Amino acid sequence: MKSHTAYLTFHTKKRKDIIPITDQVERIIRESGIQEGLALVSSMHLTASVIIQDEESGLWRDIMEWAEQVAPERPTYHHHRTGEDNGDAHLKNLLMHLQVVIPITRGRFDAGPWQRLFYVEFDGQRDKRVIVKVIGE
Amino acid sequence: MKSHTAYLTFHTKKRKDIIPITDQVERIIRESGIQEGLALVSSMHLTASVIIQDEESGLWRDIMEWAEQVAPERPTYHHHRTGEDNGDAHLKNLLMHLQVVIPITRGRFDAGPWQRLFYVEFDGQRDKRVIVKVIGE
């Protein structure tokens, strides 16, 4: 079994944003030399997600508006008594899950026709990381 | 390390539906010959999920009604400006996550007492695929 580990760093200008990362993850898979296996692509922070969705800007707006409806920003989270103001971002991370596992077949992300990877930031404007861990042969 | 990859195809008569897939996934695990490892069971589309839940039709109705409440069908999604009408299905996929990873112990899905696998379709009536990727030894 082989393994390969890489870290991506994001620093968004906006507090909330969606960033395509398929090309970066595919490059890491190629660097690993692994032909058959799995890759974990996971946020290392509690206020961001990694998702698989469609490369369509209207849909990205829908996703962010929906997250705001289901887990809204508001001042009254208990978490804010610690001095934080990002309670909603923790809940949005739970809503969309922090990670995906992707299949690698013949050295490539074995994706469906429209499947693309995205980093979804809910509390940015600072350095945040994603881990990509590839295992296989 | 060994690996084994298989694809399941679904074409539901109804637009939204829940389909048991445990038997098909267990057959793929047996075919792999893998005794100890992990299997990724993941939707290859952005408008369907793979979940682990209970084989109980009342619960299935609860799950679909809940998804409709949290991520309702409506004409006003930005995504619909592209000609699509399935914005809700993308959000339901995010709500329930697209995939599960299952443990394989002594050649079998190492499941809890009621854990069964389901394909959850939110925008069917066309061919859609699930990938099952097994790795281990």
Add this chain to the structure above:
Amino acid sequence: MKSHTAYLTFHTKKRKDIIPITDQVERIIRESGIQEGLALVSSMHLTASVIIQDEESGLWRDIMEWAEQVAPERPTYHHHRTGEDNGDAHLKNLLMHLQVVIPITRGRFDAGPWQRLFYVEFDGQRDKRVIVKVIGE
């Protein structure tokens, strides 16, 4: 490739609760002897979740209150016609997902600065299990 499987059992006094499990999972990773790989940490029940979040009790209250808003307790779930009363717990499990996959690097959970593991119980007061399956080398 090596693999290692362990099971954790929880029996909460309260019906709903959040329990830190990072130390137990890290002990299992050390026992496995695996230096590079992945660990699946997954609920074996349909009414509990495993999540990665922050060790902060205010946030835990926010998480439980949010789950109650998005997937509330109520008597009218179809699932309750079977004699059950935990329809909400099944939906909360779907909301937060049942599992996480964690990266192992140099023999340790390769976590971000605040990432801790938690078992989230939505229908406790009875024995329930989590599986930890480690694979790698």
